Amino acid sequence: MQIGTGDLFWRAYADGPAQAPPLVLLHGFAQGATSFKPLLPVLSRTFRVLRLDLPGHGETRPRHEVKFDWPRLCGNLHEAVAQLDERPAHWFGYSQGGRVALMAALAQPERVHSLALLGASTGIADPSERARRTESDRLLAQNISGAALNGSRSIGRRCQSSQRNANCPSP
Numbered sequence: 001m002q003i004g005t006g007d008l009f010w011r012a013y014a015d016g017p018a019q020a021p022p023l024v025l026l027h028g029f030a031q032g033a034t035s036f037k038p039l040l041p042v043l044s045r046t047f048r049v050l051r052l053d054l055p056g057h058g059e060t061r062p063r064h065e066v067k068f069d070w071p072r073l074c075g076n077l078h079e080a081v082a083q084l085d086e087r088p089a090h091w092f093g094y095s096q097g098g099r100v101a102l103m104a105a106l107a108q109p110e111r112v113h114s115l116a117l118l119g120a121s122t123g124i125a126d127p128s129e130r131a132r133r134t135e136s137d138r139l140l141a142q143n144i145s146g147a148a149l150n151g152s153r154s155i156g157r158r159c160q161s162s163q164r165n166a167n168c169p170s171p
Contacts, residue, residue, distance in 0.1 A: 002059075003052075005079040007066045011059035013051040014084050016044030021113070022089035023047035024081055026097030028119070030140065032058030035094075050084045052077070054100060056141075073100065074107035081111070088113040095119045 003010045013033055023043060027035045033051035036043075043049050053060040055068060055076075066072070077100065081089065090113050093101030098120020105112040124130040 003080045003083050004063070005076040005083075007063055007068075007072065007076050008055060008080070009061050009063060010076075010080045011053040012080060012084060013049075015040050015049045015051075016047050018048060018085075020044075020046060020048045022050055022081075022085040022087055024050045024052075024089045024091045024101070026052070026054060026091070026093040026101050027057065028095030028097050029137070030057070031094075031097075034058070047090070048085055050081060050089065052080055054097065070103045071107065074104045077104050078108050078111055090114045090116075092116045093118070093120055099123065 001012055001014070003012045011033065025033070025036045025039075025043075027033060033053045036049070036051055040049060055062065055073065068076075088111050091101045091105060093099065093116075095118070098117035099122070101115060102117060102120060102122065105115045124133055
């Protein structure tokens with residue numbers, strides 16, 4: 001389903017009994033809400049499983065040109081989750097989704113019943129290390145975008161012709 005908030009059209013999924021406790025699942029970088037699909041047969045027996053594509057992933061798209069900061073992103077995310085289920089939810093985030101879940105919990109703790117994070121952190125404190133990571137993530141996103149446009153083999157070609165880094169697997 002598609003959900004509209006102030007800045008975004010979210011691609012969202014809700015599985016499991018409507019009366020079950022809500023569980024929000026947030027995916028990692030370069031993934032989407034469908035990443036959790038294999039877990040649905042088990043989780044949807046106990047929870048109302050709410051999955052959303054984070055901005056820049058899957059089918060979630062901005063309504064207009066917007067630059068997100070944490071408060072704006074968290075506000076839009078809580079608005080989207082509330083449209084799926086108004087009750088405080090259990091939240092799980094993997095990697096980038098974990099950081100988003102953490103920031104969302106800090107922004108509106110009354111909306112979070114519990115929080116579980118996997119492979120997530122509060123961010124990189126050292127400015128030079130943060131800049132290196134930002135550039136590395138930018139290159140990865142560029143490679144992924146190129147792969148989507150040119151076929152998956154383009155990532156390998158770019159990595160072979162460029163300096164190897166964490167985003168380019170060894171041949």
